[in-house]
Amino acid sequence: MRSMVRRLVAGVAVLALVVGIAAAARAQHEGLLGELKELEAREIAIDAYVYGYPLVTMEMTRRVMTNVAAPSGTHAPMGQFARLREYPSSAFRDVTAPNADTLYTVTWIDVSKEPWILSLPDMGDRYYLFPMLDGWTNVFQVPGKRTTGGGAQKYAITGPGWQGTLPDGVQRYDAPTAIVWILGRIYCTGTPEDYAAVHALQDQVAVVPLSAYGKPYTPPAGKVDPKVDVKTAVRAQVNAFDGVAYFTLLAQLMKSNPPAPEDAPMVAKLAKIGIVPGKDFDPSKLDPAVKAGIDAAPRPAQDAIMRWMKEGILVGDMKLEDGWLFTTKTGLYGTAYRQRALVTAIGLGANRPQDAVYPTSEGPDVLQSYDGAKKYVMHFPKGQLPPVQGFWSLTMYDADYFFVANPLNRYSVSQRNDLQSNPDGSVDLYIQHASPGADRESNWLPAPAGKFILMLRMYWPQETPPSILDGSWSIPRVSAVD
Numbered sequence: 001m002r003s004m005v006r007r008l009v010a011g012v013a014v015l016a017l018v019v020g021i022a023a024a025a026r027a028q029h030e031g032l033l034g035e036l037k038e039l040e041a042r043e044i045a046i047d048a049y050v051y052g053y054p055l056v057t058m059e060m061t062r063r064v065m066t067n068v069a070a071p072s073g074t075h076a077p078m079g080q081f082a083r084l085r086e087y088p089s090s091a092f093r094d095v096t097a098p099n100a101d102t103l104y105t106v107t108w109i110d111v112s113k114e115p116w117i118l119s120l121p122d123m124g125d126r127y128y129l130f131p132m133l134d135g136w137t138n139v140f141q142v143p144g145k146r147t148t149g150g151g152a153q154k155y156a157i158t159g160p161g162w163q164g165t166l167p168d169g170v171q172r173y174d175a176p177t178a179i180v181w182i183l184g185r186i187y188c189t190g191t192p193e194d195y196a197a198v199h200a201l202q203d204q205v206a207v208v209p210l211s212a213y214g215k216p217y218t219p220p221a222g223k224v225d226p227k228v229d230v231k232t233a234v235r236a237q238v239n240a241f242d243g244v245a246y247f248t249l250l251a252q253l254m255k256s257n258p259p260a261p262e263d264a265p266m267v268a269k270l271a272k273i274g275i276v277p278g279k280d281f282d283p284s285k286l287d288p289a290v291k292a293g294i295d296a297a298p299r300p301a302q303d304a305i306m307r308w309m310k311e312g313i314l315v316g317d318m319k320l321e322d323g324w325l326f327t328t329k330t331g332l333y334g335t336a337y338r339q340r341a342l343v344t345a346i347g348l349g350a351n352r353p354q355d356a357v358y359p360t361s362e363g364p365d366v367l368q369s370y371d372g373a374k375k376y377v378m379h380f381p382k383g384q385l386p387p388v389q390g391f392w393s394l395t396m397y398d399a400d401y402f403f404v405a406n407p408l409n410r411y412s413v414s415q416r417n418d419l420q421s422n423p424d425g426s427v428d429l430y431i432q433h434a435s436p437g438a439d440r441e442s443n444w445l446p447a448p449a450g451k452f453i454l455m456l457r458m459y460w461p462q463e464t465p466p467s468i469l470d471g472s473w474s475i476p477r478v479s480a481v482d
Contacts, residue, residue: 037287041272041291041292042292042296044270044273045294045296045297046301046304047266047269048247048250048266048270048275048297049297049298049301050301050305050337050338050341051266051270051341053238055250055257056238056241056249056250057137057235057238057345058133058181059179059253060234060237060238062181064229064230065106066222067225068224069223071083073094074094074104074106076106077219077220077222078108079108080207080222081105081106081206082104082105083103083203083205084103085103086103086195087099087100087190088403090402090403092402092403093402096402097395099393099412099457100190100393100395101188101391101393101457101459102186102188102459105130105185105202106183107207108179108181109182109207111157112160112178112256114159114211115156115159115172115210116157117155117170117207118154119154120143120152120153120205121201122151123150126150126186126201127144127459128145128184128185128186129142129143129145129185130143130144130185131182131183131355132175132182133180133181133182133183133349134175134176134179134257135177136260136333137333137343137348137349137350138176139331139332139352140173142355145390153171154171155170155171155173156173158175159177160177160256160258166210167214170213177256177257179253179256184205187459241298242295242298243294243297244281244295247283247294251277251279252281255277259277262334263335274290304338305338306345309346312327312338312342317336318339318342320366321475322364322475322476323363323366324361325362326358326359326468326475327339327353327357328468329353331351353461353469354460354463354469355460356390356458356461357458358458359456359468359475360456361456364376370431370447370452370453371450372432372448372449372452373449375430375432375482376431376478376479376480377429377431378429378478379427379428379429380426380427380476382421384473384476386458386468387462387468387473388458388462390458391414391416392414394412394429394445394454394457395454395457396412396452396454397453397455398448404446404448408446413444417442419443420440430443431454432447
């Protein structure tokens with residue numbers, strides 16, 4: 001009897017041990033499955049973050065730029081133009097990398113309820129362009145001298161799925177999203193006479209809702225939301241979102257700014273972490289492991305976006321040549337989501353390359369920075385100035401991408417300067433802190449005493465060789481000289 005009891009007790013002990021081992025194994029297995037689920041969710045969320053970055057950034061930019069009661073400087077209410085009247089000085093600190101070539105005429109519109117009619121005046125032979133960006137930063141249309149000529153024009157910008165009749169003489173442009181940013185630029189030499197001429201053109205640029213077209217129209221005052229942060233840089237505001245806040249906003253925006261058809265594989269990925277176009281994002285319904293993966297995604301996603309500045313060189317989306325970093329993959333992105341996100345981060349509002357390319361250089365090569373303690377020359381052989389059909393300019397910025405104060409109040413040199421040629425027909429640009437001498441000042445781009453950055457703007461670059469678009473024209477290296 002005792003033997004039987006001992007065997008029974010032993011059996012129970014063995015069974016308990018087996019059950020314990022099984023439970024521990026099951027817990028370990030479940031823990032491993034949870035870790036794998038979190039890792040998978042994190043990787044999907046990183047891709048989703050990069051994918052949605054342009055739409056979220058556009059919305060935050062729109063909120064900041066339209067949070068005023070009336071147009072003022074670079075800001076204007078929805079459906080009203082901000083008309084910049086002059087080029088900024090070296091004291092300007094509102095926006096990095098300003099230009100001294102074109103005056104901006106900019107508006108944000110919402111075409112979800114009805115179309116808006118854009119009217120452009122006769123620009124004559126003056127260079128201009130009015131690119132229209134959708135919520136994902138694609139330039140879906142770009143009326144301008146290159147594409148539509150200089151005559152007066154009228155366009156109806158319609159939202160997704162709009163059906164209706166338009167007035168005679170109005171051309172229809174279908175916007176893929178409810179958000180539309182019209183980022184107009186008009187060339188101006190900066191003289192008092194040309195300022196006046198461009199101001200007259202700016203005042204004739206108009207946008208009205210279809211329901212008000214052909215009638216007297218006074219736009220309503222803008223609504224100022226005190227909760228909108230108008231002081232912190234937009235990129236910093238976007239980067240400050242945690243995963244849940246970021247994807248909550250993205251899902252909300254995708255209701256009226258739908259993904260493109262080619263985004264279907266990415267949309268399927270988003271569904272795995274609870275993001276479905278047309279529906280709110282509800283993190284309370286997520287598996288805890290999935291939510292943990294989402295919470296961990298923002299920082300590595302931001303790093304992945306900025307790394308593309310280097311990694312994109314390997315696949316040709318970005319180019320680094322003789323100290324100049326640039327890309328010809330802008331404006332229309334397809335499924336190149338990291339490229340689109342990087343351009344959003346460093347150059348929101350970029351044009352199609354046929355309209356503009358913006359090579360930037362921080363030094364003669366990747367190991368050196370420009371320094372005002374040295375003197376530099378940019379040498380163009382005869383007949384090899386930047387090949388453009390619009391215009392080109394070389395702009396000087398300090399280390400923070402702002403204009404540099406100098407005795408000439410000159411922030412760029414361009415084809416509108418009276419550049420002096422060498423005896424052999426070549427042209428040298430002198431890039432240095434002190435004047436190169438009165439006989440060379442026409443070709444002088446004044447530099448600060450410390451670090452500086454150069455940007456070469458090429459508007460309407462030539463499409464046939466020599467061309468920066470196909471690589472048949474290369475930007476000269478900026479070389480230090482004794």
